[in-house]
Amino acid sequence: xxxxxxxxxxxxxxxxxxxxxxxxxxxxxxxxxxxxxxxxxxxxxxxxxxxxxxxxxxxxxxxxxxxxxxxxxxxxxxxxxxxxxxxxxxxxxxxxxxxxxxxxxxxxxxxxxxxxxxxxxxxxxxxxxxxxxxxxxxxxxxxxxxxxxxxxxxxxxxxxxxxxxxxxxxxxxxxxxxxxxxxxxxxxxxxxxx
Numbered sequence: 001x002x003x004x005x006x007x008x009x010x011x012x013x014x015x016x017x018x019x020x021x022x023x024x025x026x027x028x029x030x031x032x033x034x035x036x037x038x039x040x041x042x043x044x045x046x047x048x049x050x051x052x053x054x055x056x057x058x059x060x061x062x063x064x065x066x067x068x069x070x071x072x073x074x075x076x077x078x079x080x081x082x083x084x085x086x087x088x089x090x091x092x093x094x095x096x097x098x099x100x101x102x103x104x105x106x107x108x109x110x111x112x113x114x115x116x117x118x119x120x121x122x123x124x125x126x127x128x129x130x131x132x133x134x135x136x137x138x139x140x141x142x143x144x145x146x147x148x149x150x151x152x153x154x155x156x157x158x159x160x161x162x163x164x165x166x167x168x169x170x171x172x173x174x175x176x177x178x179x180x181x182x183x184x185x186x187x188x189x190x191x192x193x194x
Contacts, residue, residue: 042072042075042077044072045135047156047159047163050152050155051135051156052068054139054149054152054153054156055111055116055135059114062106062107062110063107064107064116067093067104068111068117070089071089074089075132079131079132080131080132081129082124082128084128086101086105086127093107116132116133116138117130118131134167136167136168137167137168139156140168
């Protein structure tokens with residue numbers, strides 16, 4: 001992160017802290033959750049609530065957002081989940097009763113069909129390993145295919161601009177690396193041809 005960005009973030013953090021202090025004077029900060037002092041946290045896109053809403057809008061009455069969020073919360077910033085606790089995962093996704101695991105598995109297949117995840121079979125059955133793709137890119141592809149509500153996609157675009165998320169920006173083409181000997185020879189040619 002550039003120094004200017006760090007300064008801006010520090011300034012924003014100070015302003016927010018000062019505003020919070022003015023609204024809640026005498027606040028006991030030990031009652032707040034602080035990721036720098038706690039274990040059990042992970043990275044999550046700031047637009048996740050809207051991404052989850054978009055997912056649910058695509059599933060015709062079979063919401064997948066709680067299943068997706070549970071998957072995300074099981075990663076270690078590596079986009080990979082070993083799905084070796086299907087009953088627990090179903091429960092954490094909000095499904096209980098005799099059909100909990102079956103309902104969870106259905107939601108997992110919907111997420112796979114939409115492109116948000118990929119699934120591989122293994123020792124725990126048909127859903128043993130899960131790869132989570134960048135949700136911004138999946139939503140973009142679904143939007144280009146005409147499946148995402150325009151208002152929701154426009155809202156996501158606005159939110160991404162606000163938070164400076166650049167996941168949808170086209171990557172700059174990588175320049176082919178010129179071997180060092182060729183670079184020196186090319187430099188010599190350009191200097192001698194003057």
